[in-house]
Amino acid sequence: MGSVVVEKVREHVSLIKLDRPERLNAMSYGLITDLCKAFAEVGADNSTWVAVLTGEGRGFCSGLDLEDPGVIPGIENMALSRVGMVAMSHFSQVVPAMRAMPQPVIAAINGCAYGGGMCLSLGAELRFCAESTVFNATGIVNGLTSTELGASFLLPRLIGASRSNDLLLTGRKVDAQEAERIGLVSRVLPDDEVVEHAITVAEEMCELSAFGLQMTKQVCWANLENNSLAAAIDLEDRNQLLLGNTENLVECIMARREKRKPVYTDQPRKDLDIS
Numbered sequence: 001m002g003s004v005v006v007e008k009v010r011e012h013v014s015l016i017k018l019d020r021p022e023r024l025n026a027m028s029y030g031l032i033t034d035l036c037k038a039f040a041e042v043g044a045d046n047s048t049w050v051a052v053l054t055g056e057g058r059g060f061c062s063g064l065d066l067e068d069p070g071v072i073p074g075i076e077n078m079a080l081s082r083v084g085m086v087a088m089s090h091f092s093q094v095v096p097a098m099r100a101m102p103q104p105v106i107a108a109i110n111g112c113a114y115g116g117g118m119c120l121s122l123g124a125e126l127r128f129c130a131e132s133t134v135f136n137a138t139g140i141v142n143g144l145t146s147t148e149l150g151a152s153f154l155l156p157r158l159i160g161a162s163r164s165n166d167l168l169l170t171g172r173k174v175d176a177q178e179a180e181r182i183g184l185v186s187r188v189l190p191d192d193e194v195v196e197h198a199i200t201v202a203e204e205m206c207e208l209s210a211f212g213l214q215m216t217k218q219v220c221w222a223n224l225e226n227n228s229l230a231a232a233i234d235l236e237d238r239n240q241l242l243l244g245n246t247e248n249l250v251e252c253i254m255a256r257r258e259k260r261k262p263v264y265t266d267q268p269r270k271d272l273d274i275s
Contacts, residue, residue: 004034005056006041009199012049012206014042014103021057026065027116029072032090036097043101049210050202051101053124054108054195055117063115063138064091091116095123095150099221102214104205108198110191114138119149122158125217126201127185130194133176135184141171157224159183209248209264215239245269 005017016038018025025031042051055061072087098105098120107124115138121127137146146168156164159182167174176188189197205213219239223232243249248264250271255262 002034003028003031004038006038008048009052010203010206012047012210013199013202014045014048014051015195015199016042016051016053018055018061021055021059023065023068024059024062024112025055025057025117026062026068027091028065028068028070029087029090030070031065032094033073035094039094039097039101043103048103049206049213051103051105052108052195052198052202053098053105053120054198055110057111059111059117060107060109060113060133061117061120062112063117066142092149094120095154098123102217104213104217106198106202108195109133109185110194112136115142115146116149119151119154122149122151122154125220126198128187128189128194128198128201129176129179129185130191131176131188132191133179133185133188135167135174135179137168137171139171140169146171207261209243209246209266211246211266212243212248212264215242245272 003018003020005015005019007015007017009015016035018031018035020026020028020031042048072083073090075083075086078086104126105124106126106128107121109121109127109129111130111132112134113121113129114134114136118135118137121135137151139146139148151168152164155168158164159167163182166172174182174184176185179185180188187197216239219235222235226232226235245268246265247267247269248262250269251264252262
């Protein structure tokens with residue numbers, strides 16, 4: 001994966017880093033291929049409980065590489081009329097690929113997050129950004145649309161339709177302070193601290209139940225698309241029961257009595273009567 005680097009930076013934390021700093025980590029066909037492979041690799045790593053996504057150098061991701069996008073994969077012997085959809089589908093798979101990971105993803109957004117870069121950040125469960133970060137829905141500025149990579153679905157759910165329409169229709173730039181105020185990110189850090197802070201938060205999350213993190217991510221995404229309160233609660237109940245059938249709650253109670261941190265193993269409860 002030449003344009004994406006994966007590192008195990010803590011015992012249960014993997015760092016996924018876009019690595020085209022000379023192009024501000026712009027999205028080429030090759031970078032998207034490598035990034036989806038990285039998501040699949042980390043997603044299949046059972047020793048990773050939380051992942052951090054960031055960009056090397058001065059930018060998180062500057063969107064589509066207009067100068068050097070590379071070669072569209074998988075179009076050999078294909079009619080020209082089909083090539084466009086293959087190209088679009090290649091880019092649009094990236095957010096669903098992140099969504100498919102069982103682990104929560106923290107986006108440590110450094111520098112510019114333009115176009116597809118902003119859209120990529122929307123696919124993470126948590127977003128922290130550096131003070132110098134600037135967000136921009138670039139498609140509309142480039143004569144295209146800003147509705148790409150799931151932005152028209154995710155952005156209004158994160159910040160509301162009014163603010164989302166403002167960003168997507170005007171193409172104006174949003175700095176870190178405004179991004180935090182409108183809820184696009186949850187934390188703003190000094191430039192040289194954002195990645196380390198994200199790793200620290202990820203490490204702290206790993207003191208929780210890995211199974212609990214996974215199930216919480218799944219339910220949050222599923223109920224983002226659910227328009228029924230009753231159905232949402234039914235799903236929550238079933239997932240809570242899954243965790244209730246582990247030793248975790250017993251361990252929590254014992255740890256409180258013994259005034260120590262709990263150690264969650266996600267092992268089945270020993271006292272359940274299954275006869």
